[in-house]
Amino acid sequence: MKRSKKVLIVTYYWPPAGGPGVQRWLKFAKYLPEFDWKPIIYTPENPSYPLVDETLTKEVPENLKIIKTNIWEPYQLAEKFSKSNKKFKGGQFDVGKNQSFMSKLSIFIRGNFFIPDARKFWVRPSIQFLKQYLKENNIDVLVTTGPPHSLHLIGLGLKKELPNLKWIADFRDPWTEISYYKHLKLTSGSDRKHRQLEKSVFENADLTLATSYKDAENFKKNGANAFCITNGFDESENSRVGELESERIRKLEGNETMKPSNSKFTLSYVGVLEQLRNPENLWKALENLCKTNSDFANDLELKFVGRVDDKILNEIESSVLKNNIKNLGYLSHNDSVNEMQNSDLLLITNFPNESSKGIIPGKLFEYLATGKQIISFGPKDADVETILNKTKAGKHFDYQSNLGIREFISSLYEDWKSGKSIQNEANINEFSRKELTKKLVELLDEI
CATH class of the missing domain: 3.40.50.2000 (Glycogen Phosphorylase B;)
Structure with missing residues (x-):
């Protein structure tokens, strides 16, 4: 043998x-x-x-x-x-x-x-x-x-x-x-x-x-x-991968609309968020949307799962976003995956410098497995951007971007508000x- x-x-x-x-x-x-x-x-x-x-x-x-x-x-x-x-x-x-x-x-x-x-x-x-x-x-x-x-x-x-x-x-x-x-x-x-x-x-x-x-x-x-x-991602842990694919096909064929899956339009960050990867322009875009759209301000939930640097958290809590924050702290891996799935938009951040183009955070693939839309921040032409473009699972911005962030989030929010599906169309089997x-x-x- x-x-x-x-x-x-x-x-x-x-x-x-x-x-x-x-x-x-x-x-x-x-x-x-x-x-x-x-x-x-x-x-x-x-x-x-x-x-x-x-x-x-x-x-x-x-x-x-x-x-x-x-x-x-x-x-x-x-x-x-x-x-x-x-x-x-x-x-x-x-x-x-x-x-x-x-x-x-x-x-x-x-x-x-x-x-x-x-x-x-x-x-x-x-x-x-x-x-x-x-x-x-x-x-x-x-x-x-x-x-x-x-x-x-x-x-x-x-x-x-x-x-x-x-x-x-x-x-x-x-x-x-x-x-x-x-x-x-x-x-x-x-x-x-x-x-x-x-x-x-x-x-x-x-x-x-x-x-x-x-x-x-x-x-x-x-x-x-x-x-x-x-x-x-481990497909055995994400039984929703197959369910999401079937659901997407059904919606595309029937052009269905549904009620929002969450009572709040939930943007989640899962993991460790440190000062070197702080997407300041995202917070500014969210602040602007809250100031100009009262419905958005009432509907937004900014959820953190994991460890957020105190300096970042204090800055957000000192802004108009203070009432939108839901800080859950560190959770087990399984609970973290559940929180990803109970979100509408998932945030991923990378270091801003050129040498970080090749960093692909492991949670990107767990994000992909949820079928949720992803918003990413990092250097231009990064591998994360390549994967998001390939899978059509979200949008990538560099840290200098001002244009486009508000429009991307606003468009997803309007679809969520009207009951349209905002699931991505990712083909992720290779991962x-x-x-x-x-x-x-x-x-x-x-x-």
Whole structure:
């Protein structure tokens, strides 16, 4: 009998970690056995997660083998001295005038003393542990997934110890090209070290995975054998995908009108909203609509699910939108998906700079699976814009846009008010987790 091949996945984020970082390999681990690949997870025993979602532990496959070893991290100590470290651990930054002295100091220390990141202390013990494990358990392929990018140094170290090891470096976000890199207050020596380590990973990994088309192109320019496998949605969690498709066809054929699905015209943001991705022109457009259209002001609900930066929330609460806000805070993944489905328009934001064109937030695909309209903010010609145009699921604006935002929202609102369907017409099958796993397996078999 032919044995299933084994892939060892080194990941920091694993249930009960919350947030989008855990989803990618949790879903790959779910579907890999259907393609004769046996996943094995290697993850910390005592991690310091910025978000926890206990409900995700129910999604871990029952027979999945999980190996854990202890990790030492400086975050718990740092949080005693500065509240900003909690935000920093979750990838959030105070910027400009909002930075306190302690925030500036902690960012400088993080960028220059913990290279590539504060999980670096897990690298050496993991190499020692896994070197023996790989030999004894006939592992066919090693996968490291980051951020944290220190995990790629585990792969790099093992590759040097075991030259015949097949190694895939999976970049859920870029390393030196990520938007907040320039905010790390790096010395020239630290910047050089980051870039040298990144280059070593690109040149030594047998395969580098990117989650966006542009990231894959950039990685190739820097010496990587790079391919793109985007994130996606799990159709088994979104039973409404098929229902929505049937509903859209029925409405198109019958030209039906319906009562609005919600009592309020609901614009929702799900996830972490930080200062670097604040769509200020959207808030201005909503304020303007509320001031000029009393019906819109009465009907609008601005719903936040997740963590919204205090500075952003305070600004909105100080405007005419204060009575339209519904701030639910962090919810479990399943509850978050329900809140997406109970919305009319879904907001997604990206970093405004050119280097962020290749960032495709994982929740975009869960947004697509709801069938709801999407409004996006980010740099021009971004991969998110490409996907929205391809699927006809919404509209993308850059952060300098003033024209068009109000008109887009107003048009959807008028359709909602009159009972017309405002579902999108997205064709999204290629982004299902099972189809993406099939694409991953093709690469695993060829490596």
